[in-house]
Amino acid sequence: MEYLHxxxxxxxxxxxxxxxxxxxxxxxxAYAYRGHWKSLRESxxxxxxxxxxxxxxxxxxxxxxWLEKLGAKPRPLREKVFWTIGRTxxxxxxxxxxxxxxxxxxxxxxxxxxxxxxxxVFAKELEMHDCVxxxxxxxxxxxxxxxxxxxxxxxxxxxxxxxxxxxxS
Ligand SMILES: [Fe+2]
Ligand SMILES: [Fe+2]
Numbered sequence: 001m002e003y004l005h006x007x008x009x010x011x012x013x014x015x016x017x018x019x020x021x022x023x024x025x026x027x028x029x030a031y032a033y034r035g036h037w038k039s040l041r042e043s044x045x046x047x048x049x050x051x052x053x054x055x056x057x058x059x060x061x062x063x064x065x066w067l068e069k070l071g072a073k074p075r076p077l078r079e080k081v082f083w084t085i086g087r088t089x090x091x092x093x094x095x096x097x098x099x100x101x102x103x104x105x106x107x108x109x110x111x112x113x114x115x116x117x118x119x120x121v122f123a124k125e126l127e128m129h130d131c132v133x134x135x136x137x138x139x140x141x142x143x144x145x146x147x148x149x150x151x152x153x154x155x156x157x158x159x160x161x162x163x164x165x166x167x168x169s
Contacts, residue, residue: 015122016072019063022115024078026060028086029108035090035101045152052145059138066131099158106149113142 030053037049067073085104092100116139123131153159 011122011125012070015119015126016067016070018115018119018122019067019070020072020075020078022112022119023060023063023067023074024082025108025112025115026056026063027079028082028089029105029112030056030060031083031086031090032101032105032108035092036098036105039098039101048148052148055141055145059141062134062138066134069131099153099156099162102149102153103159103162106146106153109142109146109149113139113146116142 033049033053033056037046037053040046040049064074089101089104116135120132120135120139123135
């Protein structure tokens, strides 16, 4: 990509950094949603969450492709950490019910859409217009996820306690 040579290093580095974070964040979100839908009976809600999980894997694939185009790779340590978080949170539904996975998924979501919007600003600076469009589309989907999540956990009895402990509102 010849246009990448003309731009200051920092926009490219910033973009790579955000994409690396997002790439690993998606794996944690995907497993958290998986933990939730597995704990549900057959229902439209279960299908919706399965679909969200699929969308997270799709984001991860797309972010991975942009990293590759930028000549970068996911960060191995971050991958391990987020994979572990995802698996742990996903499994915690067997102990805690569906609330824990959904709570953490929601926390990740609220970061995700902002992350993709920030990334789009750097991509724009780099004149990577296809990347900008792709990132903004992902930001839009993340916002949908967050809205769905908020509707799902709203009013749950554990929510006030979790907000106090983990500081997410
Ligand atoms: Fe996502
Ligand atoms: Fe999401």
